[in-house]
Amino acid sequence: MRAIPTLKISISGVRGVVGDSLTPELVARFAQAFGTWVGGGRVVIGRDPRTSGEMVRQAVMAGLASSGCRVSDLGVVPTPTVQLLVRQLGAQGGIAITASHNPPEWNALKFVGGDGLFLSAARGRELLDIYHQGDYAKAKGADQRTPERIADAVERHVRAVLEGVGPLPAGRPLRVVVDPGGGAASLAAPRLVEALGAEVSAIHATADGRFPRPAEPVAENLGALAEAVRARRADVGFAQDMDGDRLAIVDEAGRPIGEELTLVLAADEVLRRTKGPVVANLATTDAVDAMAARHGSPVFRTRVGEANVAEGMRLHHAVIGGEGNGGVIWPAVNFARDSLVGMGLVLHRLAGSGRPVSALASEYDRFRVVKLQRHCPAEQGRTILARAREAWAGRPVDLTDGVKVRLEDGWFILRASNTEPIVRVIAESTTEERARAIAESVLADVASWL
Amino acid sequence: MEPLKIGITGVRGVVGQTLTPELVVRFAEAFGSYLDGGRVLVCRDPRPSGPMVQAAVTAGLLSVGCEVVDLGICPTPTLQLAVPWLGAKGGVSITGGHNPPEWNALKFARGDGLYLSAIQGEELLDIFHQGAVERVGWDRLRTRVEEQDAIDHHLAALAARFDASAVRARRLRVAVDCGNGSCARLVPRWLEALGCEVLPINDDPSLPFARLPEPSVATAAQARAIVLAGHADLGFVLDADGERLSLVDETGRPLSEERTLPLAAEAALTRRKGPVVTNVSTTGLVERVAARHGATVVRTPVGQAFVSEAILEHGAVIGGEGNGGVAVPEIQATHDSAAAIGLLLEHLAHAGRPLSALDADLPTLVMRKLALPVAPRLLFSALQEFREAVGEVEGATVDQTDGVKILWPDGWVHVRASNTQSLLRVIAEADDAGRAQELADWARERLRI
Numbered sequence: 001m002r003a004i005p006t007l008k009i010s011i012s013g014v015r016g017v018v019g020d021s022l023t024p025e026l027v028a029r030f031a032q033a034f035g036t037w038v039g040g041g042r043v044v045i046g047r048d049p050r051t052s053g054e055m056v057r058q059a060v061m062a063g064l065a066s067s068g069c070r071v072s073d074l075g076v077v078p079t080p081t082v083q084l085l086v087r088q089l090g091a092q093g094g095i096a097i098t099a100s101h102n103p104p105e106w107n108a109l110k111f112v113g114g115d116g117l118f119l120s121a122a123r124g125r126e127l128l129d130i131y132h133q134g135d136y137a138k139a140k141g142a143d144q145r146t147p148e149r150i151a152d153a154v155e156r157h158v159r160a161v162l163e164g165v166g167p168l169p170a171g172r173p174l175r176v177v178v179d180p181g182g183g184a185a186s187l188a189a190p191r192l193v194e195a196l197g198a199e200v201s202a203i204h205a206t207a208d209g210r211f212p213r214p215a216e217p218v219a220e221n222l223g224a225l226a227e228a229v230r231a232r233r234a235d236v237g238f239a240q241d242m243d244g245d246r247l248a249i250v251d252e253a254g255r256p257i258g259e260e261l262t263l264v265l266a267a268d269e270v271l272r273r274t275k276g277p278v279v280a281n282l283a284t285t286d287a288v289d290a291m292a293a294r295h296g297s298p299v300f301r302t303r304v305g306e307a308n309v310a311e312g313m314r315l316h317h318a319v320i321g322g323e324g325n326g327g328v329i330w331p332a333v334n335f336a337r338d339s340l341v342g343m344g345l346v347l348h349r350l351a352g353s354g355r356p357v358s359a360l361a362s363e364y365d366r367f368r369v370v371k372l373q374r375h376c377p378a379e380q381g382r383t384i385l386a387r388a389r390e391a392w393a394g395r396p397v398d399l400t401d402g403v404k405v406r407l408e409d410g411w412f413i414l415r416a417s418n419t420e421p422i423v424r425v426i427a428e429s430t431t432e433e434r435a436r437a438i439a440e441s442v443l444a445d446v447a448s449w450l
Numbered sequence: 451m452e453p454l455k456i457g458i459t460g461v462r463g464v465v466g467q468t469l470t471p472e473l474v475v476r477f478a479e480a481f482g483s484y485l486d487g488g489r490v491l492v493c494r495d496p497r498p499s500g501p502m503v504q505a506a507v508t509a510g511l512l513s514v515g516c517e518v519v520d521l522g523i524c525p526t527p528t529l530q531l532a533v534p535w536l537g538a539k540g541g542v543s544i545t546g547g548h549n550p551p552e553w554n555a556l557k558f559a560r561g562d563g564l565y566l567s568a569i570q571g572e573e574l575l576d577i578f579h580q581g582a583v584e585r586v587g588w589d590r591l592r593t594r595v596e597e598q599d600a601i602d603h604h605l606a607a608l609a610a611r612f613d614a615s616a617v618r619a620r621r622l623r624v625a626v627d628c629g630n631g632s633c634a635r636l637v638p639r640w641l642e643a644l645g646c647e648v649l650p651i652n653d654d655p656s657l658p659f660a661r662l663p664e665p666s667v668a669t670a671a672q673a674r675a676i677v678l679a680g681h682a683d684l685g686f687v688l689d690a691d692g693e694r695l696s697l698v699d700e701t702g703r704p705l706s707e708e709r710t711l712p713l714a715a716e717a718a719l720t721r722r723k724g725p726v727v728t729n730v731s732t733t734g735l736v737e738r739v740a741a742r743h744g745a746t747v748v749r750t751p752v753g754q755a756f757v758s759e760a761i762l763e764h765g766a767v768i769g770g771e772g773n774g775g776v777a778v779p780e781i782q783a784t785h786d787s788a789a790a791i792g793l794l795l796e797h798l799a800h801a802g803r804p805l806s807a808l809d810a811d812l813p814t815l816v817m818r819k820l821a822l823p824v825a826p827r828l829l830f831s832a833l834q835e836f837r838e839a840v841g842e843v844e845g846a847t848v849d850q851t852d853g854v855k856i857l858w859p860d861g862w863v864h865v866r867a868s869n870t871q872s873l874l875r876v877i878a879e880a881d882d883a884g885r886a887q888e889l890a891d892w893a894r895e896r897l898r899i
């Protein structure tokens with residue numbers, strides 16, 4: 001069997017393994033293609049703290065400068081900081097150097113347009129064409145610009161969130177433990193919590209490129225946070241991923257409430273302030289609909305992925321949106337999945353309700369999500385989805401993204417990964433046992449079709 | 451389109467045309483692989499393409515597991531001196547040197563700070579051409595650190611070698627035109643340390659080059675004006691990265707850059723006897739100066755690496771080239787304008803005579819130089835055909851150290867291919883202009899281009 005390539009070049013960016021497929025030459029080329037696509041001008045860059053970050057950053061700067069761009073370098077910052085600063089600085093675009101939740105040997109470039117959004121599929125295709133054609137803009141040596149360092153990017157981001165959500169109400173300060181996972185938000189997360197007026201302590205807040213826990217902020221990786229929340233008698237614990245776009249919550253007893261509820265609690269806070277449409281991807285919990293119904297706000301569903309959700313939010317003039325993986329998008333501050341925005345909103349919800357996290361979460365006890373995956377050769381992904389459509393033809397089926405099937409007591413969605421030879425199933429029902437049973441039966445069907 | 455030159459002296463090209471970030475990344479990866487990882491110093495001159503090239507060099511070096519020490523804007527000889535000081539395995543200086551601002555280049559230093567020798571340069575090229583680079587995984591990647599003290603270290607090394615008190619006693623007024631190059635961070639401070647009254651011009655590396663960077667009579671106009679207006683004892687004209695130097699005497703007369711080395715050789719040999727090293731294209735004044743002191747002259751192919759190697763091999767007391775590059779081996783066996791300035795000022799102070807008088811002690815020889823553009827595909831065959839056309843010359847000797855040099859008792863002519871451009875260079879020298887022109891014409895007639 002041929003080896004699975006580690007390099008993935010697609011409309012959502014370029015991702016690979018350093019020392020193997022993600023070479024500085026390739027990165028410099030891609031940065032030139034992006035510089036050519038934006039047509040020169042200012043480009044904001046930032047990186048997460050992986051050990052390969054500096055190498056990739058230098059190659060990105062070389063490529064951008066060569067194509068006539070002026071680089072505004074933010075240093076080690078969350079991806080949403082790059083997106084925010086693109087708009088604040090009026091830049092032509094941005095590049096976030098991060099492989100997000102992938103293991104340490106990976107790195108990637110994510111491309112941001114002048115509007116602070118990740119490139120849409122159409123724009124991503126243009127960039128890819130320029131990359132493959134190889135005819136990059138070349139600024140004359142004498143016209144090239146020295147990169148500038150923006151030293152206060154984290155302060156700007158914290159200030160923007162603080163101005164957006166406002167300080168927490170006076171009274172007993174909330175006690176908060178943050179776990180940025182040694183990621184890009186290691187500096188920003190404790191600063192924001194402090195600036196909001198809560199008491200903060202931090203674990204895993206040294207951004208030195210080591211991964212103190214697996215990067216994804218899912219329940220099984222939050223043991224240390226749970227312990228810290230209990231030991232410090234905190235009201236809440238927050239965990240982020242490596243590039244600070246996703247947020248997970250641990251309650252006052254140290255129990256992860258599930259990253260699906262991050263969006264629900266944050267959106268609840270926003271809708272209390274401003275009524276309006278909510279947008280979520282179609283693999284996100286129905287708890288969003290239950291919450292929005294209480295405020296009389298409609299919910300629109302999109303394909304999975306930040307770019308799709310953001311596009312849907314624009315279309316529907318949404319006041320809040322996001323994804324079930326803990327990504328919250330609040331356009332009032334930042335048109336990006338932003339864990340700092342998520343923290344600000346959730347802390348306000350907590351302070352405003354006067355109730356513990358566990359009580360807020362328990363309102364959504366009847367929404368239980370289970371996520372499973374299994375190997376599936378890439379060339380069979382389409383066949384599997386076709387079989388699934390046939391098998392559940394009698395049910396209400398949504399084909400927006402993969403196959404989503406509504407059942408009497410819940411739903412499931414089956415999708416083939418764009419980046420790995422796997423299929424994923426997400427199931428929701430009223431109990432975890434039932435959700436797991438649904439997901440397992442879907443995967444059993446998939447196995448029988450392979 | 452200007453050609454790209456990849457050779458044993460490094461890689462040189464025009465940014466925005468041939469010197470692309472991909473090429474620079476690949477070359478830096480090859481150099482890092484050649485060194486087999488470890489600490490590598492990187493500096494640049496202040497031309498606008500420097501940050502782009504430096505970022506590409508840094509990415510390439512990091513990718514193959516090197517630790518990058520960034521000296522920022524810094525003269526090349528300062529980097530070269532810092533390589534052994536910081537225990538580095540090598541260095542990369544990003545500088546177009548004397549070339550116009552649209553050019554840039556990488557120059558590679560090895561663990562002792564000297565440029566790669568011809569053989570080492572060939573090895574590096576083999577790695578580059580073969581693409582045999584060894585990238586490392588995430589757990590073996592090193593990072594980039596900044597180092598601020600390299601210039602202080604260079605100043606301390608200079609101060610330890612030269613007799614500052616003698617210079618200080620003369621209270622010299624010295625004009626210096628740094629051309630807004632990286633020397634602006636070193637040379638004015640060095641002159642102050644020597645107790646000179648410094649009249650600096652073009653000493654801000656954040657500004658564009660104020661003139662072509664090559665020190666010569668043609669680029670000395672501003673230094674001349676400052677010498678005259680400021681009643682200075684002499685003036686210095688520097689290139690962008692601190693390797694070349696030309697002089698202006700106290701009357702405001704710019705001296706040819708060919709006279710820098712002979713004057714420095716006089717200063718060095720007055721202090722201590724020993725061999726002198728220069729390349730085959732450099733003025734015969736060097737032999738005349740050496741003869742006064744009973745010293746020998748070793749002639750090498752053109753290029754600093756050859757001069758450096760011969761300095762070490764022969765234990766030379768001074769070395770350099772006709773372009774104004776001077777190496778003072780007690781500081782380092784490579785071109786270093788700050789060391790040359792120390793040597794010349796010390797000599798001036800001890801001699802107690804003005805620069806015009808010291809210059810007048812040297813005979814005047816006349817040079818004729820032609821630069822003949824040749825298509826890259828014909829560059830070396832044209833030289834080969836010239837050698838065949840010349841054959842044996844009655845009453846002359848033919849030297850093939852580098853290109854073809856024909857020496858008569860009353861003059862010489864030298865034809866060689868440029869290391870940096872697609873040019874054949876013809877250089878003739880004799881006691882008078884008529885004879886020099888005759889020798890240049892003699893060679894031109896035999897070149898079929």
